[in-house]
Amino acid sequence: MNRAQIRHLLDTIGNMFPDAHCELNHSNPFELTIAVLLSAQCTDETVNKVTADLFRKYKTPEDYIAVPLEELEQDIRRIGLFRNKAKNIQKLCWILIHEYGGEIPREHEKLVQLPGVGRKTANVVVSNAFDVPAIAVDTHVERVSKRLGLANWKDSVLEVENKLMKKVPREEWTLTHHRLIFFGRYHCKAQNPQCEVCPLLDLCREGKKRMKTR
DNA sequence: AACTCGGGGCA
DNA sequence: TGCCCAGAGTT
Secondary structure, three states, X not given: OOHHHHHHHHHHHHHHOOOOOOOOOOOXXXXXXXXXXXXXXXXXXXXXXXXXXXXXHOOOHHHHHOOOHHHHHHHOOOOOOHHHHHXXXXXXXXXXXXXXXXXXXXXXXXXXXXXXOOHHHHHHHHHHHOOOOOOOOXXXXXXXXXXXXXXXXXOOHHHHHXXXXXXXXXXXXXXXXXXXXXXXXXXXXXXXXXXXXXXXHHHOHHHHXXXXXX
16 A cells, blocks of 8 residues: 555545544543553443542542452452453552552653553553554454555564554554544454445455445 | 452443 | 454563
C-alpha cells in the first residue's frame, strides 16, 4: 500500500468515525491507568459500569491499599480476570506511593514495569493522558491492520505496531489508534465484518477475498 | 508460542 | 450453550 492509499484509508475511516476517542471513562491519569488495566479481555462498557462506582469509592492509591484484597476483588467482581486485576492494582498503588510520590509516571519505560501494565496499556496511558503520540495495538487494531494489509497475518503485535508507526506520520499515531479501534469495534468486526457496505473494499486485502468467495 | 485467568454480553 | 471481549504474566 503506497502513501496515497494510506492517506485515503485514514481519511475514509476518519469520515466514518469523526469522533473516535478513548471510550473508557476517567478524569485523570491514575483513573485512566486503572480503567485500561481493568479493560483487558472485556468490553469498555463493562469497565465503565464498574468504574462508575469504583472511582467514587477509591480516589487515591492510598484508598486502594487501605482495604483488604477481598474487598477490592468484590468491588470489581463483575469484570473478568478480577482476582489478577485486584492483586495487580494493589501492587501498582503500593509502587506509586513508595516510588513515584503517588503519581502515575509519564515515562513509557516506567509504566510497563508496573504490575498489570503491559505495552498496550502503557501506550494508551501516555497517548491519552500525557499527549505522547502512540499506537496501542489491541485485538481490534491487530485484526483490522492485518485484514486491510497494513501488516501480515504472521506478524506479532509488536511488528504490527512498528509497521503502523512507519506508515503513519508521528503526529497522527494517537488519532490513528482511535480510528482503527472504532473501525474494528463498530464496522470491521471480528465475526461480522460489513464488507458489503465498506468504503475501503477497493484497497482491502481480506475484503476482496471475502467478497469473491460468496 | 502456548497457556491461564474469568465474568458478562450476545447469538 | 458456545464463543469472544480496548491483555498481561508465566512457562
